[in-house]
Amino acid sequence: MAMMRYAEALNLALREEMARDDSVFVFGEDVAAYGGVFKVTQGLAEAFGDRVRDTPISEQTLTAMAVTAAMAGSRPVLEIMYADFLPLSLDALINQASVYHYIWNGQVSMPFVLRTQGGGGVGTGAQHAKSLDAMVAHVPGLKVVAPVTPADARALLKAAIRDPHPVIFLEHKLLYNLRGEVPEEDDAPGEIGRARLVREGGDVSIFATSRMVLEAEKAADDLAGDGIAAEVIDLRSLRPLDLGAITASVAKTNHAVVVNEGWRFCGYTAELAATIMDRAFDDLDAPVERVATRDMPIPYAETLEREVIPDAAAIAAAARRALA
Amino acid sequence: MTANSPSEQELLEMHRRMVLTRCLEETLGEMHKAGRTRGPIHRCDGQEAVGVGATAALAAEDFVTTTHRGHAVYLGRGLDPRRVVAEIFGRETGYCAGRGGHMLLGDVETGMLGGNAIVGASIPAATGMALSMQLQGAARVALAVFGDGAAQTGICHESMNIAALWRLPVVFLLEHNAYGLTVHHSAQSSVPELSARAAGYGMPGETIDGNDVVAVFQAVAQAVQRARRGDGPSLIEARTYRLEGFSTSDMGGYQPEDEIAKWRARDPIMLSRARLAEALGAARVAACEAAARAEMDAAFETALADPMPGFTPHAPSAPYSEPPDGGGR
Ligand SMILES: Cc1ncc(C[n+]2csc(CCOP(=O)(O)OP(=O)(O)O)c2C)c(N)n1
Numbered sequence A: 001m002a003m004m005r006y007a008e009a010l011n012l013a014l015r016e017e018m019a020r021d022d023s024v025f026v027f028g029e030d031v032a033a034y035g036g037v038f039k040v041t042q043g044l045a046e047a048f049g050d051r052v053r054d055t056p057i058s059e060q061t062l063t064a065m066a067v068t069a070a071m072a073g074s075r076p077v078l079e080i081m082y083a084d085f086l087p088l089s090l091d092a093l094i095n096q097a098s099v100y101h102y103i104w105n106g107q108v109s110m111p112f113v114l115r116t117q118g119g120g121g122v123g124t125g126a127q128h129a130k131s132l133d134a135m136v137a138h139v140p141g142l143k144v145v146a147p148v149t150p151a152d153a154r155a156l157l158k159a160a161i162r163d164p165h166p167v168i169f170l171e172h173k174l175l176y177n178l179r180g181e182v183p184e185e186d187d188a189p190g191e192i193g194r195a196r197l198v199r200e201g202g203d204v205s206i207f208a209t210s211r212m213v214l215e216a217e218k219a220a221d222d223l224a225g226d227g228i229a230a231e232v233i234d235l236r237s238l239r240p241l242d243l244g245a246i247t248a249s250v251a252k253t254n255h256a257v258v259v260n261e262g263w264r265f266c267g268y269t270a271e272l273a274a275t276i277m278d279r280a281f282d283d284l285d286a287p288v289e290r291v292a293t294r295d296m297p298i299p300y301a302e303t304l305e306r307e308v309i310p311d312a313a314a315i316a317a318a319a320r321r322a323l324a
Numbered sequence B: 001m002t003a004n005s006p007s008e009q010e011l012l013e014m015h016r017r018m019v020l021t022r023c024l025e026e027t028l029g030e031m032h033k034a035g036r037t038r039g040p041i042h043r044c045d046g047q048e049a050v051g052v053g054a055t056a057a058l059a060a061e062d063f064v065t066t067t068h069r070g071h072a073v074y075l076g077r078g079l080d081p082r083r084v085v086a087e088i089f090g091r092e093t094g095y096c097a098g099r100g101g102h103m104l105l106g107d108v109e110t111g112m113l114g115g116n117a118i119v120g121a122s123i124p125a126a127t128g129m130a131l132s133m134q135l136q137g138a139a140r141v142a143l144a145v146f147g148d149g150a151a152q153t154g155i156c157h158e159s160m161n162i163a164a165l166w167r168l169p170v171v172f173l174l175e176h177n178a179y180g181l182t183v184h185h186s187a188q189s190s191v192p193e194l195s196a197r198a199a200g201y202g203m204p205g206e207t208i209d210g211n212d213v214v215a216v217f218q219a220v221a222q223a224v225q226r227a228r229r230g231d232g233p234s235l236i237e238a239r240t241y242r243l244e245g246f247s248t249s250d251m252g253g254y255q256p257e258d259e260i261a262k263w264r265a266r267d268p269i270m271l272s273r274a275r276l277a278e279a280l281g282a283a284r285v286a287a288c289e290a291a292a293r294a295e296m297d298a299a300f301e302t303a304l305a306d307p308m309p310g311f312t313p314h315a316p317s318a319p320y321s322e323p324p325d326g327g328g329r
């Protein structure tokens, strides 16, 4: 075991996968000489030369190139600096990446990873603070993962790189400095599609993604003060969903809170709530409570941003409503 | 077929593929009138020399990407007419078992990857394949075929810059048929000659006669050689003209009659027929054309008798399905 930062765990995964497979390459803005604006790719250019490339600021084309480079035998890992720029990637994701495996009747697969980071909380403003998870998770043919711990960051990035299909890998700007144990000696890839039980509890299930898992843990502490035992589940994989983990927890607690940092309307929490309704309606004692970002641009000032992005207090309040 | 001047045999083969394509388009037109086609079909009558001449200049291991109007590329690349027709009619025996349709046909075996109905998307598609080839150290080239309308997209600019910057083994073949849907190129582009843009990316650019299959073959062969040597991309603007509507649902009215007549007199098949008749004799050329027509007729007959696909749910391993219930955490 080694203690490392989330960003270092990602870096380790990239190094390991590039060393074991020559077809893996990394490209994106500022990723080579500078090592990435969040320093995830630091030192890779020195180690792997031309397989790590600084690119022009051309997200639409870079994403489209990842799709076909993957089709032609490479395993590209593309860094899109902010999730807010995903709209530029969407044509390549929706109209190219997601379709060919099916419409060409299995003739091709596209093993590429699009890494990006989203989320707010540090005053990056309306164009650099969003969580557009639902936009990518909406698309059949894309897998979407969002690890929270350094160990999961490494294991799931390795799994994403080895996956035969496109994987959107969602990081969060407030997670990069998070420290955690990483089992260096065990370099097996993680499994995409499996949730993580963060904390057991019998009264209410809180299903959360990305940084909201940390807020859910704080909310669970708060609820424990009132004698409420909250179960916290880190979904890790937004698509495919771990339906078994979701239904098993709801069967136990009969109450569900779903949390995601994206917008509420047509948002990821809407899908989670509907899924629980579909799969576990008979186990519910109360309607599913949703916690999401307010449907508005992310403001800059701290006093405003705080009101817009969900936090532990909002999650705890939702749990209390569910149990009321 | 990599020498810059095609042999008579090679020219005859290109002619055959152009005729094959024309027969495909004409039969599709008739079938559309009879209400037997599904969805819009984008015919390339009058433009066959571009797709056929260009693909003839590729090696077997090269890649090609094309547009919503890709029939000449499909047949030029040597795809089986029966399976092309089957795909157009959504049959199980089509190249994509009816999943793709006439605009989105793809075939890994020939590197025809593939038709693309998002305007401009064939450009970064080939550029990405070229990047993969460069990283793999493979001397394989990717050819992007795209229209004059597609040349106005942002991804066209981005791709050309990246390709020239990294000297990627890609050839940009601009199939200039004077219109982007109904809009004339003079209302779409700030410059009349699109090859002039190549200079801005620091790559060679030229405008050629896209109705002359030999000119297309030679220009593409030269650009392919350059790309294969590691000297980077080229832009070729092949001037041609679409003699039929934008698609089978085009109601027309925007292509002046005298413009059509002028280009009809320069029909690429007529031009190569005349050239070949001189070299090989009219009888040999006529026999070749008759064989092509018979081949396409047979392709229709067989393909139309082929079964339609039945829907099957995706396997749990497919990227399109959720894992089954009951997974752990
Ligand atoms: C991104 C996008 N915008 C618009 C369309 C609708 N559309 C299809 S073909 C076409 C014209 C394309 O012109 P050009 O590239 O010159 O190709 P041509 O049809 O002339 O072969 C348009 C506007 C589309 N399919 N994709």
Ligand SMILES: [Mg+2]
Pocket (backbone or CB within 6 Å): B147, B148, B149, B175, B176, B177, B178, B179, B180, B181
């Ligand atoms: Mg055009």
